[in-house]
Amino acid sequence: MEEFRQLRKRLKLFEEMLIPGTSKVSNPTTRLVVDLSAPGTAVERGVTGHEADLLSRLEALASKLNVGEEVHQLLQSHPGEIYGVSQIYFDNIHRWLPIMSQKLFYRRLTEFSKTQRPDFALLLLSIVLSIHCPASGTTQEPLYRAVRSTFWSLNATVDASLEMVQSGVILSCYEYGFGMYKECYKTIGVCVRMGQLMGLQDEKPPSDELQYSDEWIRRAERCNLWSTLLHDTTLTKALTNSHDSMPEHLPFEAFDLDPSFSRLGDGVVTRDKAPGIFGYQAEAWRLFDNTVAFRRRLTKGDEAPDRLGEDQMQIDAQLQSLMRALVDLSGGATCGYCEPSATVLVSLLLLHTCHPFPTVECRSELGSIPPQCFVTSSMAIKTIVRMVVDIAHTINNHYRKINIVSFPPTYCHVIYRATLELISFRNDMDKDEWTRALETLREATWNYGRRWQAAGKSRLH
Numbered sequence: 001m002e003e004f005r006q007l008r009k010r011l012k013l014f015e016e017m018l019i020p021g022t023s024k025v026s027n028p029t030t031r032l033v034v035d036l037s038a039p040g041t042a043v044e045r046g047v048t049g050h051e052a053d054l055l056s057r058l059e060a061l062a063s064k065l066n067v068g069e070e071v072h073q074l075l076q077s078h079p080g081e082i083y084g085v086s087q088i089y090f091d092n093i094h095r096w097l098p099i100m101s102q103k104l105f106y107r108r109l110t111e112f113s114k115t116q117r118p119d120f121a122l123l124l125l126s127i128v129l130s131i132h133c134p135a136s137g138t139t140q141e142p143l144y145r146a147v148r149s150t151f152w153s154l155n156a157t158v159d160a161s162l163e164m165v166q167s168g169v170i171l172s173c174y175e176y177g178f179g180m181y182k183e184c185y186k187t188i189g190v191c192v193r194m195g196q197l198m199g200l201q202d203e204k205p206p207s208d209e210l211q212y213s214d215e216w217i218r219r220a221e222r223c224n225l226w227s228t229l230l231h232d233t234t235l236t237k238a239l240t241n242s243h244d245s246m247p248e249h250l251p252f253e254a255f256d257l258d259p260s261f262s263r264l265g266d267g268v269v270t271r272d273k274a275p276g277i278f279g280y281q282a283e284a285w286r287l288f289d290n291t292v293a294f295r296r297r298l299t300k301g302d303e304a305p306d307r308l309g310e311d312q313m314q315i316d317a318q319l320q321s322l323m324r325a326l327v328d329l330s331g332g333a334t335c336g337y338c339e340p341s342a343t344v345l346v347s348l349l350l351l352h353t354c355h356p357f358p359t360v361e362c363r364s365e366l367g368s369i370p371p372q373c374f375v376t377s378s379m380a381i382k383t384i385v386r387m388v389v390d391i392a393h394t395i396n397n398h399y400r401k402i403n404i405v406s407f408p409p410t411y412c413h414v415i416y417r418a419t420l421e422l423i424s425f426r427n428d429m430d431k432d433e434w435t436r437a438l439e440t441l442r443e444a445t446w447n448y449g450r451r452w453q454a455a456g457k458s459r460l461h
Contacts, residue, residue: 004438008420014181015350067150071121072113082124089127090258096339096408097173098254098278099225100166101217108163118154119163125150126170147171151187160194162222168194169228177409177448179416192229200226212259220252227251227282251278277337280326284343287319291347312351316380319348342410348384349417352377381421388418389437392444399447412448415441 125147168191175184203222210216253276326337419441
């Protein structure tokens, strides 16, 4: 239970950053501080004589300015591993995070032997990190510290580039998946600023006349990258003060960026008019943003209760409608639309939750909202938690049969979020049922944290 107490505290701090005033934790530390500790210290803490030579050399990169040359030497001495890592990334993570084209990536990889650009070297390191099997324990990985230090060092010394932003997005996903929410906010915030400096917010969807040409793919790649950056409205609100930079078009799917890698080859129109995984993901993000905005309004308590209740029901109806569509589209396939589904479930929990669980005192803090809203929300939370427990149970039973390395970090977030809600049900559920549900969620978080080990064939030794 002590582990879950710590988990609850961290999750409340995280949500305090999203919706100020919702957390009961006093004086949350949200100051952004860059950790640029001496590379030698990191080596002493994390790398032993038994570590692979590859990781030892990567750890030393943080102290070197010629990161491009160093990574190029690694590429020369370990070409199979680098290409293998890239393929694992594109076969899995790229499906729910299509921020780069395979065609353009491998072209840049070929050119890297001549250019040895440090920003592309950092992109390679970020890809390695995204599928890297952790050594042990819960301490920060030496490889993560090396990539993070390199990212911040290069951010201070080189111009903003597509590769720098792509590296930061991948790094922030890693940080998000491991619960390092402060580090994630810092990383993605810098990426948004770099994207604005590069004019990504002004990029228009490519014309069909250029379909699947290199220029078409380049522009589609930039559009997708900006759509991903704008997922975090907490940052974009502070940076843009409006939604003028929000793209009106749906992002492109992974197969749109990779026509050369489709089974039918170049020149084949693979784009469907209906949204794909990334398109539905963008819609889930939009509703998540609306949910966060609603909770902010609820916290202020200066609006009419009837209006708040109506808005809550409207957002709830939209989320349920999207969830039904995702269930129908998945057709029973495991994790077919895992990222948008997890985002919808997180949004529903956030929409209906109130910590501590609704009491007379809690309701008075939030204004005179009609009691039926709290009753409905209580039932909704219990239903969603049961859904998450059922999903986690299925994953626990089959995680060795699927490539769990492709699971997005939002999957872990919804498990944690449901765990927090489940803890509050302790006095309202049968003890044995409650214990089994809590153990199911605990096992799911354990499996997620060791997802690289589960994907044995994909493991990087």
